[in-house]
Amino acid sequence: MARVCQLTDKKPVVGHKISFSNKKKLRRFLPNLQTKRFFFAEEDRWITLKLSTEAIRTINKNGLYSVVKQLREKGVKI
Numbered sequence: 001m002a003r004v005c006q007l008t009d010k011k012p013v014v015g016h017k018i019s020f021s022n023k024k025k026l027r028r029f030l031p032n033l034q035t036k037r038f039f040f041a042e043e044d045r046w047i048t049l050k051l052s053t054e055a056i057r058t059i060n061k062n063g064l065y066s067v068v069k070q071l072r073e074k075g076v077k078i
Contacts, residue, residue, distance in 0.1 A: 003030060006076060007055035007067060038064050047078055 004011050010031040017027040032053045040047045042065055051059070059067050068078055 003033060004050075005031060005033060005052040005055050006049050007058065007071065008052055010052045010054075040064060040068065049078075 012028045012030050014026055015029055016024040018024055033050055034053060034056065035048060035050050036056060038047050038049065071078055
């Protein structure tokens with residue numbers, strides 16, 4: 001499960017690299033993923049997640065418990 005955000009399912013997308021002479025080559029745009037550890041107080045343990053920076057902001061806004069609840073509903077093992 002490389003280069004995929006566990007919360008938002010962001011994946012690499014394909015686009016063109018355009019040179020000065022307007023030649024087009026395919027390239028990949030990778031999401032900004034971070035491996036982050038959170039302390040899950042409800043279960044008294046640490047959780048390591050591979051998240052995009054947008055997902056980290058979502059956890060800061062909504063709280064870890066609600067996000068973990070959503071992930072478990074999707075079927076992600078945490």
